[in-house]
Amino acid sequence: MTDLAHIRNFSIVAHIDHGKSTLADRLIQSTGTVKDRDMQEQLLDSMDIERERGITIKANSVRIDYKANDGEMYVLNLIDTPGHVDFAYEVSRSMRAVEGSLLVVDATQGVEAQTLANVYHALDADHEIVPVLNKIDLPAAEPDRIKQQIEDVIGLDASEAVEISAKTGLGIPDVLEAIVTRLPAPKGDRDAPLKAMLVDSWYDSYLGVVVMIRVMDGVIRKGDRIRMMKAKAIYGIDKLAVLKPKMVDIAELGPGEIGIFTASIKQVRDTKVGDTITHEKKGCETALPGFKPSIPVVFCGLFPVDANEFEDLRAAIEKLSLNDASFSTEMETSAALGFGFRCGFLGLLHLEVIRDRLEREYDIDLITTAPSVIYKIHQRDGTLMELHNPADMPDLTLIDHIEEPRIKATILVPDEYLGDVLKLCQDRRGIQIDLTYAGSRAMVVYDLPLNEVVFDFYDRLKSVTKGYASFDYQMTGYREDKLVKMQILVNDEPVDALSIMVHRDRAEMRGRAMVEKLKDLIPRHMFKIPIQAAIGGKVIARETLSALRKDVTAKCYGGDATRKRKLLDKQKAGKKKMRQFGKVEIPQEAFISALKMDS
Amino acid sequence: MPTHSPNSLRVALPENWQIAGFGLYIHWPFCAAKCPYCDFNSHVAAHIDADRWKRAYLSEIARIGSETGDRVLSTVFFGGGTPSLMNPDTVADIMDAVRNTWTTANDFEATLEANPTSVEAGRFAAYRQASINRVSVGVQALNDNDLKALGRLHTVKEAMSALDVAHANFDRVSFDLIYARQHQTLAEWRAELRAALELSPSHLSMYQLTIEQGTAFGDRFRRGKLPGLPDEDLGADLFLLTQEICDAAGLSAYEVSNHARPGHECRHNLMYWRSGDYAGIGPGAHGRLSFQDRRYSTETELAPGRWIESVEASGTGELSRQILSEEDRDLELLLMGLRTVEGVDPRRLSKRHRVDLRNESLLDLEYIKLDSDRIFVTPRGRPVLNAIIQELVRQT
Numbered sequence: 001m002t003d004l005a006h007i008r009n010f011s012i013v014a015h016i017d018h019g020k021s022t023l024a025d026r027l028i029q030s031t032g033t034v035k036d037r038d039m040q041e042q043l044l045d046s047m048d049i050e051r052e053r054g055i056t057i058k059a060n061s062v063r064i065d066y067k068a069n070d071g072e073m074y075v076l077n078l079i080d081t082p083g084h085v086d087f088a089y090e091v092s093r094s095m096r097a098v099e100g101s102l103l104v105v106d107a108t109q110g111v112e113a114q115t116l117a118n119v120y121h122a123l124d125a126d127h128e129i130v131p132v133l134n135k136i137d138l139p140a141a142e143p144d145r146i147k148q149q150i151e152d153v154i155g156l157d158a159s160e161a162v163e164i165s166a167k168t169g170l171g172i173p174d175v176l177e178a179i180v181t182r183l184p185a186p187k188g189d190r191d192a193p194l195k196a197m198l199v200d201s202w203y204d205s206y207l208g209v210v211v212m213i214r215v216m217d218g219v220i221r222k223g224d225r226i227r228m229m230k231a232k233a234i235y236g237i238d239k240l241a242v243l244k245p246k247m248v249d250i251a252e253l254g255p256g257e258i259g260i261f262t263a264s265i266k267q268v269r270d271t272k273v274g275d276t277i278t279h280e281k282k283g284c285e286t287a288l289p290g291f292k293p294s295i296p297v298v299f300c301g302l303f304p305v306d307a308n309e310f311e312d313l314r315a316a317i318e319k320l321s322l323n324d325a326s327f328s329t330e331m332e333t334s335a336a337l338g339f340g341f342r343c344g345f346l347g348l349l350h351l352e353v354i355r356d357r358l359e360r361e362y363d364i365d366l367i368t369t370a371p372s373v374i375y376k377i378h379q380r381d382g383t384l385m386e387l388h389n390p391a392d393m394p395d396l397t398l399i400d401h402i403e404e405p406r407i408k409a410t411i412l413v414p415d416e417y418l419g420d421v422l423k424l425c426q427d428r429r430g431i432q433i434d435l436t437y438a439g440s441r442a443m444v445v446y447d448l449p450l451n452e453v454v455f456d457f458y459d460r461l462k463s464v465t466k467g468y469a470s471f472d473y474q475m476t477g478y479r480e481d482k483l484v485k486m487q488i489l490v491n492d493e494p495v496d497a498l499s500i501m502v503h504r505d506r507a508e509m510r511g512r513a514m515v516e517k518l519k520d521l522i523p524r525h526m527f528k529i530p531i532q533a534a535i536g537g538k539v540i541a542r543e544t545l546s547a548l549r550k551d552v553t554a555k556c557y558g559g560d561a562t563r564k565r566k567l568l569d570k571q572k573a574g575k576k577k578m579r580q581f582g583k584v585e586i587p588q589e590a591f592i593s594a595l596k597m598d599s
Numbered sequence: 600m601p602t603h604s605p606n607s608l609r610v611a612l613p614e615n616w617q618i619a620g621f622g623l624y625i626h627w628p629f630c631a632a633k634c635p636y637c638d639f640n641s642h643v644a645a646h647i648d649a650d651r652w653k654r655a656y657l658s659e660i661a662r663i664g665s666e667t668g669d670r671v672l673s674t675v676f677f678g679g680g681t682p683s684l685m686n687p688d689t690v691a692d693i694m695d696a697v698r699n700t701w702t703t704a705n706d707f708e709a710t711l712e713a714n715p716t717s718v719e720a721g722r723f724a725a726y727r728q729a730s731i732n733r734v735s736v737g738v739q740a741l742n743d744n745d746l747k748a749l750g751r752l753h754t755v756k757e758a759m760s761a762l763d764v765a766h767a768n769f770d771r772v773s774f775d776l777i778y779a780r781q782h783q784t785l786a787e788w789r790a791e792l793r794a795a796l797e798l799s800p801s802h803l804s805m806y807q808l809t810i811e812q813g814t815a816f817g818d819r820f821r822r823g824k825l826p827g828l829p830d831e832d833l834g835a836d837l838f839l840l841t842q843e844i845c846d847a848a849g850l851s852a853y854e855v856s857n858h859a860r861p862g863h864e865c866r867h868n869l870m871y872w873r874s875g876d877y878a879g880i881g882p883g884a885h886g887r888l889s890f891q892d893r894r895y896s897t898e899t900e901l902a903p904g905r906w907i908e909s910v911e912a913s914g915t916g917e918l919s920r921q922i923l924s925e926e927d928r929d930l931e932l933l934l935m936g937l938r939t940v941e942g943v944d945p946r947r948l949s950k951r952h953r954v955d956l957r958n959e960s961l962l963d964l965e966y967i968k969l970d971s972d973r974i975f976v977t978p979r980g981r982p983v984l985n986a987i988i989q990e991l992v993r994q995t
Contacts, residue, residue: 524831526964526986549835552984554806554856556938558624558871559885562896565930571989583960 002075007256008183009077009098013122015112018104019134022166024080030172031064033244061258062245068180077258093273093291095125097199097214100183107133107141111153113412113470119154130178131161137168153438188255193284194218201271203322209265214258221252225280229287230272234280235263268322294326296344298454299388301332301369303340305577305588309364310339316362336495336581342389348454367591369497373450376403376478390499393485403478405450413469418442420464428452456596486511489532493582511541514594521590524548616889619875620673622867626881627682628903634750635815640883641680653689655910657696659880662915664700672701674867675709683713687725694730708733708866715761716753723768733771741791745780773802779837780808782827788837796848801863806856838982855938872935882906894923925949926995942975953995
């Protein structure tokens with residue numbers, strides 16, 4: 001139990017690779033929160049995928065005890081948040097639990113789109129913001145120019161920005177002092193009824209559901225009977241702890257404090273992020289405003305490559321959704337792929353993360369079908385249908401018109417790549433809303449259809465700008481357009497997993513690109529294979545994959561028998577990664593690769 | 600007498616390997632230079648202690664002889680490396696030991712691989728004295744630019760005179776060519792192959808250049824520095840052209856890359872493709888030996904230094920000896936046997952029901968044919984043999 005004046009709660013906002021996780025590591029390390037021998041990089045990112053990709057997916061928190069220059073001990077609570085646009089929602093709610101933010105900007109790169117997006121979340125949450133310039137030790141660092149940029153682009157006073165190198169540890173004591181002296185202490189009333197915010201929850205295989213809370217008023221203790229106001233559920237607190245970042249049991253949490261509890265909750269779905277937690281008896285009257293639930297925007301089918309693994313996939317998806325309430329699933333049957341699941345995700349990164357985890361943690365090879373957004377199909381009989389899967393598209397004669405979701409995309413890009421970015425946005429049916437300059441960087445705002453962005457827009461953007469552009473978006477609403485369903489036929493059989501919704505004017509171009517790609521992706525068979533794109537019954541693009549003509553080992557003598565036999569075994573295993581459509585085998589990776597556009 | 604298993608009476612066939620005979624492979628691991636395409640176990644050494652190597656080979660022959668001395672030996676094959684760098688005395692002592700250890704077949708064949716430099720051709724007569732009765736000469740190309748590109752140390756002129764010397768000494772002479780080389784056109788290969796046939800060979804091995812990992816060509820290819828290699832279609836056309844020209848010249852293929860006049864087929868290699876038994880001695884040599892109902896796969900130490908030390912220290916160069924499962928035996932029977940024109944007798948398969956002998960699409964395409972006592976790949980199917988085998992064994 002710490003008095004309010006000695007607590008500081010904060011988060012770190014930054015663009016990817018600007019050093020957020022490294023700074024967090026240094027703060028934890030330099031205060032002795034974690035012993036040097038237990039230290040590892042990206043300490044707060046516990047998932048393998050987070051470490052590999054250098055990203056943060058789940059929010060996490062750490063409590064740091066810090067003796068300030070004024071001689072007093074302070075409790076610093078850091079909530080680490082994801083940086084990627086897919087998880088923007090997670091960022092905004094985590095920000096509501098703290099009073100201040102460190103705005104980390106790479107002194108060699110400057111402000112990026114994610115910096116902006118996340119700093120706006122912080123400003124929305126009324127945060128006090130301390131700018132921090134990282135990588136100041138690099139020769140390319142330009143602290144003065146970047147400070148000016150922060151003032152111009154964000155409108156923050158950067159004159160007292162803390163200059164650091166998270167890598168070498170330079171300036172870390174100044175950051176700790178700035179947290180104490182420049183960020184506000186939380187407010188709250190210890191004697192008022194308990195009011196705590198449910199910040200996040202996750203599933204732990206030993207403890208069950210773990211709930212992270214921020215106490216606003218009152219005191220919560222182990223053994224208390226608590227009520228979740230929105231979920232209308234009563235629980236008894238089994239365990240109360242703080243994260244350092246290992247769990248350390250604590251007797252009570254008072255106003256301004258952040259910690260976790262367990263209460264024999266079965267599923268993450270039973271907890272609502274943003275819910276208000278109070279005592280069962282003598283609870284508070286009014287709940288916190290709460291948050292809207294996050295809504296999946298990208299859908300795709302996940303099918304096991306080996307149909308016998310369907311039950312394994314079902315079990316794995318159930319386990320994953322215990323921990324991630326933001327992705328939705330329902331059973332799907334495909335004529336070509338058999339049983340699988342239609343899943344909804346917050347964005348494409350979210351999709352990739354879930355798919356990677358299923359393949360890696362549960363060892364299931366998956367076929368991922370074309371990602372789709374939700375289309376609103378207005379039917380002639382006046383009914384509205386939400387289309388998650390092109391396979392479910394009603395007959396054309398029943399359709400009056402179709403609406404598709406649109407987004408507002410913000411892109412920051414150095415001058416020299418502006419032309420390429422504008423071309424990319426135009427090609428993807430974008431409408432320019434704004435174009436402004438900050439120094440030598442342009443900020444472009446576009447109204448874009450989400451279906452043109454979900455798949456490979458970000459990859460293309462990175463590629464045409466050599467990685468110098470940054471990108472963020474928000475959903476804006478629905479608009480009518482000329483949309484059609486395009487089918488792909490392989491050896492004259494439709495492969496429903498390759499069907500996509502596409503704008504009529506772009507159908508030929510997409511169709512041609514897809515059949516050309518598939519011609520390269522499908523290995524030659526012993527017979528020739530026509531590959532066609534069609535709308536309704538009309539073929540709009542066609543390629544023919546020639547029959548296999550040569551596949552024979554030149555030399556094979558006594559000393560080669562073992563090696564060739566092992567190679568054959570390997571090839572047989574490789575065949576299992578292909579799915580049979582009629583007489584044709586399509587490799588697993590073809591389903592996603594076929595959709596990638598080169599221009 | 601060879602050991603019979605009681606089970607062999609169940610099928611009216613002798614023990615599997617006996618159909619194809621028993622051979623001895625002797626690996627000489629040294630070369631004057633390493634060719635950039637070669638992924639064989641070959642090494643360039645500054646000094647070779649010929650006596651020491653001879654003792655090691657003799658010791659290995661004695662070891663293998665103690666297990667198989669009751670068999671009739673059909674063939675010996677000196678491969679490498681470059682066995683024509685061996686001292687003829689060494690070859691003679693090894694051959695003496697071979698004939699003292701085993702009864703040799705009436706049509707006993709003893710082949711030695713040779714490079715066509717003048718120095719090596721100079722040893723041919725002595726090799727004949729040492730009971731070698733067949734040479735396989737690594738000509739590889741009939742134009743000097745390509746010989747250089749392939750890293751060969753001889754010229755076309757030298758190769759021609761080496762072949763003359765070979766013919767003067769041996770009734771049975773074969774030579775090798777590599778095709779599907781960089782920038783090679785159909786017309787160029789046609790002309791070169793015709794020139795080769797002018798030499799009236801009785802046996803010709805023609806290999807499409809294959810880029811193997813871990814070779815100099817493999818590295819260059821990975822870095823994009825090996826331009827002009829044929830694509831699949833040109834590769835297929837080159838292969839078909841080769842068949843057409845050789846058929847017309849009476850030198851039809853009896854295996855994917857091997858052509859011979861009737862009766863001049865390499866008996867040792869046929870033994871491999873027919874899944875016979877063979878002992879392999881020398882660094883990195885593989886063997887297949889059957890005892891009772893079991894078939895073993897043997898391997899020796901790969902590195903020349905380690906092999907010879909192992910032979911000297913422990914009396915064996917063998918590194919491993921493993922039982923082949925029935926599945927693996929079947930795979931090898933097909934992998935090796937379907938390379939030949941004669942094909943495979945399906946009754947030799949242990950798990951015949953697992954092999955899709957009546958695969959409809961392969962039969963429809965006339966890629967395979969099935970007789971009562973053999974399955975074979977047709978000339979149409981031969982260019983896609985690997986895919987055919989994969990299709991046949993999908994269920995195993």
